[in-house]
Amino acid sequence: MASNAASLASNSTPLATKAASFRRQHRIGRAVIYGSLFFMAAFYLMPLWVMITTSVKHLDEIYAGSFIGLPQQISFDAWRTAWSEACNGTACKGLKPYFINSLLLTIPAVIMSTGIGAINGYVITKWRFPGSNVIFGLLLFGCFLPFQAVILPMAQTLGILGLAGSLPGLVLVHTVYGIAFTTLFFRNYFVSIPDELVRAAKIDGAGFIRIFVSIMLPAALPIIVVSCIWQFTQIWNDYLFGASFTAGENAPITVALNNIVNVSMGRKEYNVDMAAAMIAALPTLFVYVVAGRYFVRGLTAGAVKG
Amino acid sequence: MSTLEIDRARKLYGELEVLKEVSISIGTGDFLVLLGPSGCGKSTLLNMIAGLEEISGGEIRIAGKVVNDLSPKDRDIAMVFQSYALYPTMTVRQNIEFGMKIRRVSQAERDKAVKTAADLLQMTHLLDRKPSQLSGGQRQRVAMGRAIVRQPKLFLFDEPLSNLDAKLRVDMRTEIKRLHARLGTTIVYVTHDQIEAMTLATRVAVMKDGVVQHLDDPQSVYDRPANVYVAKFVGSPSMNIIPARLEVEDGRPVAAIDIPGAATARLSGISLSSQAAAKYAGRSILVGIRPELFSVAGEQASQALTVNIDVVEPTGPDTLALFQAGGVEVTARVPPRAVAARTSATLAVDTGKIVLFDADNEQRID
Numbered sequence: 289m290a291s292n293a294a295s296l297a298s299n300s301t302p303l304a305t306k307a308a309s310f311r312r313q314h315r316i317g318r319a320v321i322y323g324s325l326f327f328m329a330a331f332y333l334m335p336l337w338v339m340i341t342t343s344v345k346h347l348d349e350i351y352a353g354s355f356i357g358l359p360q361q362i363s364f365d366a367w368r369t370a371w372s373e374a375c376n377g378t379a380c381k382g383l384k385p386y387f388i389n390s391l392l393l394t395i396p397a398v399i400m401s402t403g404i405g406a407i408n409g410y411v412i413t414k415w416r417f418p419g420s421n422v423i424f425g426l427l428l429f430g431c432f433l434p435f436q437a438v439i440l441p442m443a444q445t446l447g448i449l450g451l452a453g454s455l456p457g458l459v460l461v462h463t464v465y466g467i468a469f470t471t472l473f474f475r476n477y478f479v480s481i482p483d484e485l486v487r488a489a490k491i492d493g494a495g496f497i498r499i500f501v502s503i504m505l506p507a508a509l510p511i512i513v514v515s516c517i518w519q520f521t522q523i524w525n526d527y528l529f530g531a532s533f534t535a536g537e538n539a540p541i542t543v544a545l546n547n548i549v550n551v552s553m554g555r556k557e558y559n560v561d562m563a564a565a566m567i568a569a570l571p572t573l574f575v576y577v578v579a580g581r582y583f584v585r586g587l588t589a590g591a592v593k594g
Numbered sequence: 595m596s597t598l599e600i601d602r603a604r605k606l607y608g609e610l611e612v613l614k615e616v617s618i619s620i621g622t623g624d625f626l627v628l629l630g631p632s633g634c635g636k637s638t639l640l641n642m643i644a645g646l647e648e649i650s651g652g653e654i655r656i657a658g659k660v661v662n663d664l665s666p667k668d669r670d671i672a673m674v675f676q677s678y679a680l681y682p683t684m685t686v687r688q689n690i691e692f693g694m695k696i697r698r699v700s701q702a703e704r705d706k707a708v709k710t711a712a713d714l715l716q717m718t719h720l721l722d723r724k725p726s727q728l729s730g731g732q733r734q735r736v737a738m739g740r741a742i743v744r745q746p747k748l749f750l751f752d753e754p755l756s757n758l759d760a761k762l763r764v765d766m767r768t769e770i771k772r773l774h775a776r777l778g779t780t781i782v783y784v785t786h787d788q789i790e791a792m793t794l795a796t797r798v799a800v801m802k803d804g805v806v807q808h809l810d811d812p813q814s815v816y817d818r819p820a821n822v823y824v825a826k827f828v829g830s831p832s833m834n835i836i837p838a839r840l841e842v843e844d845g846r847p848v849a850a851i852d853i854p855g856a857a858t859a860r861l862s863g864i865s866l867s868s869q870a871a872a873k874y875a876g877r878s879i880l881v882g883i884r885p886e887l888f889s890v891a892g893e894q895a896s897q898a899l900t901v902n903i904d905v906v907e908p909t910g911p912d913t914l915a916l917f918q919a920g921g922v923e924v925t926a927r928v929p930p931r932a933v934a935a936r937t938s939a940t941l942a943v944d945t946g947k948i949v950l951f952d953a954d955n956e957q958r959i960d
């Protein structure tokens with residue numbers, strides 16, 4: 289008995305050390321993982337850090353060579369200048385008018401492209417007609433069409449429509465270009481909603497529009513959010529279409545930002561440039577913070593099960 | 595409440611003929627079950643009655659009125675789907691009300707209809723829940739409630755119980771039967787489960803490959819199936835189909851069945867017209883015997899088979915005894931412990947109830 293107990297005790301020692309060493313390894317592994325994650329996050333956030341600190345520094349301080357360090361004195365003058373005074377080569381009104389342009393452009397384009405995409409997805413999945421698959425295939429093709437490929441024909445079209453150089457013209461361009469993506473989103477979402485739901489609604493007496501509004505759209509909330517975020521980001525951040533299809537007063541914020549940064553009279557005002565760049569980026573950031581939860585949910589979750 | 599006439603209805607998907615001149619006619623208050631294996635066209639036919647699929651040929655009449663070109667909402671029908679098809683973002687109450695709202699029924703009437711249906715189906719406490727918060731059986735109830743408030747001429751059910759577990763399925767089956775007895779509305783009900791068909795139907799249409807094989811009341815379909823296919827599809831364990839020879843002795847038909855290792859069994863007392871007996875005399879036929887037509891008898895019994903029992907399978911209330919006859923495996927339903935495996939037994943047959951089939955086209959011979 290005694291020897292048994294002794295052997296048990298002596299046995300338990302290596303086991304205990306094993307467990308301890310396992311825990312230690314575990315902890316080291318954790319440390320490595322978190323360490324590298326932290327490093328990568330820091331690396332990724334570095335430019336943002338530089339932007340924020342630079343934008344609140346005095347210009348003299350920047351030219352004195354402190355680029356990464358904390359500001360000695362925080363001042364929001366650069367932000368005010370960027371917003372309402374900075375010059376872009378033609379006028380010195382800051383970003384404000386172009387920010388408004390971008391809002392006037394992005395909001396209707398997001399709403400229209402998402403709306404049309406929703407209807408397309410609804411028709412392609414629930415009101416199939418001969419050739420509907422072909423149409424979907426062509427729309428899919430539109431997703432892979434590079435911006436550059438559509439610029440010339442688009443310019444011609446806008447000219448014919450009399451929308452060249454105008455904001456409505458740019459709204460049209462973004463709406464049309466976005467339909468391929470939004471249709472894909474909604475089609476893939478609606479395909480997982482059972483057809484029997486539509487059949488039940490038809491028997492209840494609902495028609496095309498009623499089924500769309502009362503049954504499909506409420507069930508599609510997550511993908512509506514996804515589509516809106518996607519489209520907002522794309523359109524707000526677009527530079528090429530904006531530069532190609534608008535001029536002067538009608539330019540979106542991205543084009544104006546470029547002009548402000550490129551115009552140099554005397555010393556280059558890095559703090560104003562940084563503030564301007566951040567102003568241009570704020571709305572997309574805002575959208576992600578407000579609706580980002582839904583974004584992940586909408587991308588991962590299928591439709592509601594009947 | 596109304597009659598339903600399906601008159602040579604056809605359905606084509608391009609070249610593919612899914613339904614071939616289906617004709618079924620039922621009266622007011624009938625419970626028609628469309629029974630058949632998966633893919634035989636039951637749902638297609640139901641959807642054609644509902645107006646969800648176009649009718650490629652023939653006519654469908656509800657209450658005497660041709661509905662071929664009417665949209666679903668104008669046919670005065672209600673339907674319960676296999677997946678229940680509840681609107682996921684609406685509460686139970688909103689689900690039930692949806693159709694009435696579209697038909698512009700007043701709020702007061704809607705409330706009354708919802709209350710009546712909820713009382714009938716005992717789901718008053720569920721009215722404010724979303725479908726995702728309900729169990730399968732509860733969703734089934736809601737789907738039925740949605741159909742009931744319509745007060746239609748015709749209820750259509752497409753495999754409503756096949757998503758439920760076995761116990762619940764039996765309960766809901768009874769509930770549907772009770773509902774039918776109470777409301778008296780004509781029902782068309784699709785299923786691949788022959789027990790559901792037997793228990794619920796007043797009329798059964800057994801289908802195969804888009805053709806109605808047999809249309810009759812369930813007991814008749816069970817007792818005198820139109821062909822071998824129906825005989826095997828309805829009933830569990832299914833009817834024994836035993837190759838035999840028809841002989842005529844003293845002007846009476848006798849079925850001779852070869853038994854391995856024993857004398858050929860000769861069964862008389864079969865109900866068969868004299869013309870048929872004359873026509874098939876001396877030819878091979880198929881004898882259809884339900885397992886329960888066998889009974890354990892003494893060695894001297896007439897109308898009996900003396901066989902070697904291969905296997906016995908107790909089921910509780912009775913035991914299935916398996917043996918060889920006519921070159922096929924035959925199942926007999928006998929009392930528990932009446933026979934033992936690997937022994938010889940004499941089984942009498944209630945020959946008045948056996949059915950004969952043509953060996954070539956497998957149709958019933960009368």
Ligand SMILES: Nc1ncnc2c1ncn2[C@@H]1O[C@H](COP(=O)(O)OP(=O)(O)O)[C@@H](O)[C@H]1O
Nearest residue numbers: 607610612630631632633634635636637638639
């Ligand atoms: N839209 C369609 N296009 C082509 N064939 C179809 C279509 N819908 C159903 N079918 C075919 O019709 C047959 C009957 O289908 P269905 O009525 O759903 O069978 P069941 O309900 O009896 O299982 C099946 O072979 C099926 O493949």
Ligand SMILES: [Mg+2]
Nearest residue numbers: 636637638753
């Ligand atoms: Mg089916």
